[in-house]
Amino acid sequence: MRTAGRTRRTITSVLTGTFTVALVALLPRAVGTSWVTVGALLGRLSLPAIAVLALVWIAGLWAHSFVLAASLPGLTKRRGLTLSLTGSAVANVLPLGGAAGTGLNFAMTRRWGFSSTAFGGFLAVTTLVNVVAKLGVVAVALALAPIAHTAIALPVGRTGLLLVPVLAALVAVVWFLAGANSATAAGRGLDRVAGVIRKRPELERSLPALRESVLRVVRGGWLSMTAGMVAYLLLQLALLGLCFQLLGTSLSPPVLITGLAIERLLTLIPITPGGVGVVEVGTVAALVALGGEPTAVTAGMMLFRGFTYLLEIPVGGVTLALWLLVNRKRAVAA
Structure with a gap:
């Protein structure tokens, strides 16, 4: 059984990796440019320009740490930033790595003294906030489409089709x-399904407690969550705009918002780790359709x-x- 599972994971990793590399390799050709010209343009970036981008990126992560800290009462913003970076690093490397990143974050919070129930509430709240934030960006882009004439890049029909499973999940959460x-x-319903795998599932008893935990966290931290998420999205938008501006091209705010909306929307499709390949091809194609110069x-x-995506891995x-080293030293000292 273990050998079969290992073989299945290996095949999945190879297929996912091949698909990702193919998408990225064909990206320039799909929009009428080449990696040579793209690389030449990227090579003109100066170190001060890269430093500015890095500062905006770090500021965005710090803003998001307010969301994480508010979602788990007692968690510091520094530890929230640690959870964000380590979880993203694992999720961005492995196929369907979100589960592995969640498992790592669970182990870290347990090490810090948080209960499994508290982490369950934290996971539910952060997932809900992140999905709502992505849908919010898409909603703003769709609202601007008639004015900015960006409907060609974010058509309502196709966008609605992609959002159907996400919206269905949100309706289920609201009902819950x-x-x-x-x-x-x-x-009770999940117990019947899980009973096929586990002999004594207890979700009928634990989910009401999880609901109370989630509502308690949201009531106490909604202001910090909202402010942190809005700041994070604005900094992401600023980072996207600066990336184009420092390369010698500029896009209007509605087009930038549309590009960010498409990027956020495509990250909801877990075909590749972190959506790599899918996100780049979809977003670049949309921005070129809106009049952007292909190479830039x-x-x-x-x-x-x-x-x-990439910098979060190293x-x-x-x-x-560093976290493992510190904890090992504490264990040895204890």
Whole structure:
């Protein structure tokens, strides 16, 4: 059984990796440019320009740490930033790595003294806030479409089709949070499904408690969550705009918002780790359709994803290594 599972994971990793590399390799050709011209444009960036982008990127992560700290009462913003970086590093490397990143974050919070129930509430709240934030950006972009004539890049019909499963999940969450009876009914239904795998599932009893935990956290921290998430999204928008501006091209605010909305929307599709390949191809194609110069748009998007996806891997890896080293020293001292 273990061998079969290992073989299945290996095949999945190879197929996902091949698909990702193919998407990224074909990206410039799909919009009428080449990696040679894109690389030449990226090579003109100065170190001060890269430093400015890095500061905006770090500021965005720090703003997001307010969301994480408010979602788990007692968590400091420094530890929230640690959870964000380490979880993203794992999720960005492994196929369907979100589960592995969540497992790592669970181990870290347990090490800091938080209960599994508290982490369950934290996971539910942060997932809900992140999805609502992404949908909010998409909603703003759709609202601006008739004025800015960006509907060609974010058509309502296709966008609605992509959002159907996400909106269905949000409706289920709202129903779950609506009352204790809803949580009990959800737990009872899930127990019947989970009973095929586990002999004694207890979701009927635990989900109402999780609901109370989530509502308590939201009531106490909604202001910090909202402010932190809005600041994070504005800094992401600023980072995207700076990536294009420093490469010699500028896009109007409505077009930038549309580009960010498409990027946020495509990250909801977990085909590849962190949506790499899918996000770049979809966003670049949309921005070129809105009049962006192919080489500049491709280079700017690769630069943006270099910070929001690629850089998180080594930075998160180093953060995880330091965390493990500190905890090992404490264990030895104890």
